[in-house]
Amino acid sequence: GQNIDQPTEMTATEGAIVQINCTYQTSGFNGLFWYQQHAGEAPTFLSYNVLDGLEEKGRFSSFLSRSKGYSYLLLKELQMKDSASYLCAVRARESNYQLIWGAGTKLIIKP
Amino acid sequence: ETGVTQSPTHLIKTRGQQVTLRCSSQSGHNTVSWYQQALGQGPQFIFQYYREEENGRGNFPPRFSGLQFPNYSSELNVNALELDDSALYLCASSPGEGLALPLHFGNGTRLTVT
Numbered sequence: 001g002q003n004i005d006q007p008t009e010m011t012a013t014e015g016a017i018v019q020i021n022c023t024y025q026t027s028g029f030n031g032l033f034w035y036q037q038h039a040g041e042a043p044t045f046l047s048y049n050v051l052d053g054l055e056e057k058g059r060f061s062s063f064l065s066r067s068k069g070y071s072y073l074l075l076k077e078l079q080m081k082d083s084a085s086y087l088c089a090v091r092a093r094e095s096n097y098q099l100i101w102g103a104g105t106k107l108i109i110k111p
Numbered sequence: 112e113t114g115v116t117q118s119p120t121h122l123i124k125t126r127g128q129q130v131t132l133r134c135s136s137q138s139g140h141n142t143v144s145w146y147q148q149a150l151g152q153g154p155q156f157i158f159q160y161y162r163e164e165e166n167g168r169g170n171f172p173p174r175f176s177g178l179q180f181p182n183y184s185s186e187l188n189v190n191a192l193e194l195d196d197s198a199l200y201l202c203a204s205s206p207g208e209g210l211a212l213p214l215h216f217g218n219g220t221r222l223t224v225t
Contacts (some may be wrong), residue, residue, distance in 0.1 A: 004153075009177070030210055031210055031211060033213060039184075040218075041218060042115070042201065042216035042217055042219060043154070043201070043216050043220045044216070045213035045215070047212070048211060048213060050211065087153050087154075089153070091210055095156075096167055097167075097210055098144075098156045098159065098167050098169065099154075099156060099214070101153030101154050101155070102153050103151065103152050103153045104152070104153055106152075
């Protein structure tokens with residue numbers, strides 16, 4: 001069966017850099033998404049990776065290694081508003097291409 | 112451009128009752144999916160509708176059912192509510208079935224079953 005693992009919680013300092021890891025085990029991988037979710041709000045799309053490598057989008061970057069079943073989300077120049085949960089979600093043939101979600105990583109930014 | 116809107120925002124029901132949650136998809140989006148998100152967990156896929164037909168379903172019992180209307184809005188119906196149904200129910204839309212297309216979520220309906 002599928003399994004997606006993320007750390008439950010991370011703490012970082014305003015202005016710093018943080019890396020949130022996501023590992024997955026699935027059959028027929030077909031893409032990985034990162035979403036941000038502030039408490040009580042909807043998840044919002046951050047990035048998409050389907051090929052190996054780094055995708056950069058402003059302060060946020062996402063990396064994928066399909067052979068290792070591994071992705072990370074890199075957040076630079078952290079701001080207080082980045083305090084949120086970060087969700088990793090995978091599409092795979094095994095799940096009929098529906099998104100399977102990790103439990104999310106709660107990121108706490110301290111001044 | 113109007114985003115995804117869901118109603119109601121909060122709802123309290125008693126075990127055994129039935130509930131209907133509503134979702135208006137983002138303009139131009141013909142695909143709607145519903146998710147259940149328990150506190151501290153990621154969303155769990157319930158089902159997806161494309162052009163008024165259900166075209167994918169997660170591991171949820173038949174008492175979870177849905178509809179999509181010609182204007183692509185959607186309903187989620189849950190019968191015989193159980194305490195474990197208490198969760199945030201999220202609706203998401205996308206402009207098609209493309210696998211690379213990101214989902215656009217509404218703010219959800221917080222359902223509490225007592």
